[in-house]
Amino acid sequence: MFPYSSGNYQIPNPNYRFIPQGQYYNPYSEPPQRLTFVLVHGSWADVHFWDGVAAxxxxQGNIVYTPEYAGHGTDSNKKVTHAMITKSVVDYIKQLNLHDFILVGHSFGGTVIQKVSEQVPDRIKRLVFWDAFVLKDGESLADELPPQTRQGFEELRxxxxxxxxxxxxxxxxxxxxxTATTNDAKLFYASVAPEPAKPLFENLDLKAFYALQIPKSYVYFFQDNVLPQGExxxxxPHMSTRLGLFRLIVGDGDHFTDTRTRPAYLAQKIYDASRD
Amino acid sequence: MFPYSSGNYQIPNPNYRFIPQGQYYNPYSEPPQRLTFVLVHGSWADVHFWDGVAAxxxxQGNIVYTPEYAGHGTDSNKKVTHAMITKSVVDYIKQLNLHDFILVGHSFGGTVIQKVSEQVPDRIKRLVFWDAFVLKDGESLADELPPQTRQGFEELRxxxxxxxxxxxxxxxxxxxxxTATTNDAKLFYASVAPEPAKPLFENLDLKAFYALQIPKSYVYFFQDNVLPQGExxxxxPHMSTRLGLFRLIVGDGDHFTDTRTRPAYLAQKIYDASRD
Amino acid sequence: MFPYSSGNYQIPNPNYRFIPQGQYYNPYSEPPQRLTFVLVHGSWADVHFWDGVAAxxxxQGNIVYTPEYAGHGTDSNKKVTHAMITKSVVDYIKQLNLHDFILVGHSFGGTVIQKVSEQVPDRIKRLVFWDAFVLKDGESLADELPPQTRQGFEELRxxxxxxxxxxxxxxxxxxxxxTATTNDAKLFYASVAPEPAKPLFENLDLKAFYALQIPKSYVYFFQDNVLPQGExxxxxPHMSTRLGLFRLIVGDGDHFTDTRTRPAYLAQKIYDASRD
Incomplete structure (x- = not known):
């Protein structure tokens, strides 16, 4: 959990003291860091999921990539595996020769960035999970669903x-x-396509992932209702704590809505999780 | 947990794409739905609990009913049972011939709307629980209290x-x-009357409730301190997840205070939980 | 858990009814209570931790004391025990002859105010724990750390x-x-000094603490990432519920940052937890 390299030890400056300013601090007074993001969406979504956040x-000066992956978007072949999905993202990263980027995964995308990071670890500056699955070695996504939800998925399948x-x-x-309005809920649903089932039920070998030393963050939105938060x-903390040492950022939102209704709020939370 | 009727399946519209607007979305630009509410208060309260929220x-154009029930308000008879309380609300609904309403329960009122919904299921559009008890079949409210609180209640009884x-x-x-100010806490307490004890300790048969197909929502206020939130x-999620599929809405408030200090905020959360 | 003294029973005033005002309530319209605070910081901090909050x-008219304790601040002796730390605060309180004060502990400071309150219970008006350890009788702080964190601490030691x-x-x-910006994180770290290890691993006798009748509050900031919040x-509620009856106040912040970036927000939460 702890990185012990002595290089991390900075000499304390005993002269530094906080002087109360008598007013709220403005986080925007510090020039923002410019970062490169690779955003990986989850199930029942395609790259347009990120349109608002990427914009x-x-x-704000960041570079943003939103790779599509097998079985999604314009890919009409729904017979895909988790390995094919991972390969889509890895190939994208290699073809564009991306380096030093923040790799963000949402929902099912968490399992994708777990596997992608095993293949291109040296290219990644930080992993950011936003309400994303962090599977244990050998687990499938379905293993993290409550029995009722899992059974529902199996029947729909x-x-x-x-x-x-x-x-x-x-x-x-x-x-x-x-949390969406009635109309927004309908608009969201209009862009939902059937999701390939197999990758949600595949057990993933994640031994290599758990040996990686890449810095990690977790963004948690407390109105998210996909999974019960506890028990x-x-x-x-159920899945986030598997990351070992990670930076936590908490926001007020649900699983999908804020991508369209409050993209600036969500982008700020992802940025807060990503900066040095 | 999942409603599978094919009627729910809407044809996806592949042409719908989100266009970032460059500003925060205004949820009030969508004309609000006009709903009928029946609000059921909890223990140590009477119908005036809802005065601010109902106003x-x-x-905003909604129709609001706030039935009083046995053993509360102007009813001087404190020797009441849970069945008598349920009957008060059921009779109220039948006498006014209410239909297609949102039935909201707060705290102990959750157990009341569980039983009321068994008797008039076809009249109810949606059940909304706000920091309300959702009992398992055969449980009493007291069964959901931590041992210390339960013992305290028993000694007070x-x-x-x-x-x-x-x-x-x-x-x-x-x-x-x-979360209330000192004066507000005293003003609230001035309207608290002794609560009939028996209904809090009665075991309820809820088999019929758990067979109902009425849509459900849960409003959770994260400063609520009546029960520990976990363990x-x-x-x-401890009681909310018993509802099966439900819509979650989270707010910042405690068990009583916001009914008087921020009724518009609470009303918005209840509306968010109630709209289609 | 319940104080039963009949003196607490106030005669309900049936004439009091809430009249909706049609606008948000202003909590500042009630003249604030003026209180005396004794603020006890945690590990990897000194009294300057409280500079912003105290200011x-x-x-706002309160009296604020921020005692330093053994092994911290200008005390170069790092070979200290938990009893020495407690004695520092008790001596400070006795020498200044403080009475009727709110005793606030943050993080490790929670264990300090547990032990201080055993020695000067009659001087304390209320105990306030802000993201602070509340140890069971016989526990050490290290007993409340997840295995990975504890192991990390032991290796660093x-x-x-x-x-x-x-x-x-x-x-x-x-x-x-x-939640801090990059620069703020570095500024905070510049004032961090090595923390004496022994007090974090000492088992504390807290039988006397658990017999005290002092009112208690817990302030919980939901972005705090020092400990997982659950499991x-x-x-x-894991440690707060050990207090028995306590007032809960929840805020949006992490373990350290808001002391410098939003001292007014944090001070308001501590005041909300402290007023009558």
Missing amino acids: VLRS KMSDDDTIMLPFETFRALFVN GYGWN | VLRS KMSDDDTIMLPFETFRALFVN GYGWN | VLRS KMSDDDTIMLPFETFRALFVN GYGWN
Whole structure:
């Protein structure tokens, strides 16, 4: 959990003392760091999930990449594996020869950045998980679902003729966009496509991931309703603590809504998790 | 947990794409839905508990009912049962012939709306629990209290000569109005009357409740101090997850205070939980 | 858990009814209570930790004391025990003959105010724990750390030649100032000195503490990342509930940052926890 390299030890400056200013501190007075982001979306989404956040981050001088992956977006082939999805992102990173970037994963995207980081660890400056799955070695995403949710996913999977899962509107509305207005919930749902089921049930070998020394952060939004937050389930602390030493950033939002309604707020939280 | 009716499946519109607006989204630009609410208060309260919230909801075009129930308000008979309390609300609904309403329960009122919904399920559009008890089949409210609190309630019950529980000021101040100013805490306490004890210790048959298909929401205020939030107790996720599929809305407030100090904020959270 | 003295029972005033004002309530319209505070800092800090908060509290008419304790600040002797630290604060209180004060402890300071309150219970008006350890009788602070953190502390302890623990920057940044800007994190770290290790591993006899009848409050900041908040660890409810009846106040902040960036916000939360 602790990095012990003596290089981290800075000489304390005993002359530094805080002088109260009598007013709230303005975090924007410090020139922002310019970073490179690679944003990896989750299930029932495509790269347009990040449109709002990427626009805000770019407007503040950051460089932002949003790779699509197998079985999503314009890829009509739904018969994909977790390895194919990982390969999509790794290939994207290698072809563009990206280095020193913040690799952000949302939801299922957490499992993707776990596997991507095993393959290109030296290119990554920091891993940021936003309400994202952090699987233990050997687990599948489905192993982190409460029994009722897992059973629901399995039944939906059986109902499909191409091994996908399509969320009914009521399920999506209650779990993914619970804070949205009625109209926004419908607009979100209009862009939801059936999700390839297999990658959600594949057990992942993550031994290499847990040996990596890349800095890590976890962004947790406290209105997220995809998983219960406690009683053996949930984003934080249940899965976040598997990261060992990590920076925590907490925000007020749910699983999807703020990407469209408050992209600047979400972008700020991701930036707070990403800066040095 | 999942409603699978094919009627819920909407055809995705591939042309819908979010266009970043460069500014925060205004949720008030969407015309609000007009709803009918039936608000059911909890223990150590009467219908005036809802005065502020009802005024705000009505000012926004909603219809609001606040039934009183046996053993509370102007009813001087404190020897009541949970069934009598349920009957008060059911009779109120039938006499006014209410339909298609949002049934909201707060605290002990959660157990009341559980039982009311068993008797008039077809009249209810949605159940909303706000920091409210959701009992398992066969449980009593007292079963959800930590041992120390339960023992305190039992000792207070024995001290009364009419089988009621009167909360000492310090207990009420610490658990129910913890965020209030000193004066507001005293004003709240001035309207607290002894609570009939028996309904808090009655085991409830809730098999019918758990077979109902009514949509459900849970509003959780994170400064609520009536129950510890974790370690096997609490509003969310401990009791909320018993609802199966539910919409979660989280707010910043305690158990009572915001009804008087920030009724518009609380009304907005209840509305967010209630709209389609 | 419940104070039952009949003196607490106030006659309900049935004429009091809330009249909705149609606007948000202003908590500042009630003249603030003027209180006396004794603020006890935690590990890797000295009395300057409180500079901002004390300045705000004083500007609002409160009296504020910030005792330094053995092994910290200008005390170059790092070979201290928990009893020596407690004695520093008790001596300070006795020499200044302080009475009727709010005793506030932060982090490790929670264990200090537990022991101080055993020695001068009649002088204390209320105990306030802010993201502070509340140890069980016989426990050490180290017993409340997750295994990985405890092991990290033990390894850092062994690395020192004077039985202290110096946090590497990455650890401090991730756990103590996770919400801070990069520059602020560095400024905070510049004032961090090696912490005497022994008091963190001493088992404390707290039988007398758990027999005290002093009112208690707990301030919990939900971005605090020193301990996981759940799964058997954490500030609230894991340790807070050991206080029995306590007033909960929740704020948005981490373990250290807000003392410098938002002292007025933190001071308000401490005041909210302290008033009658």
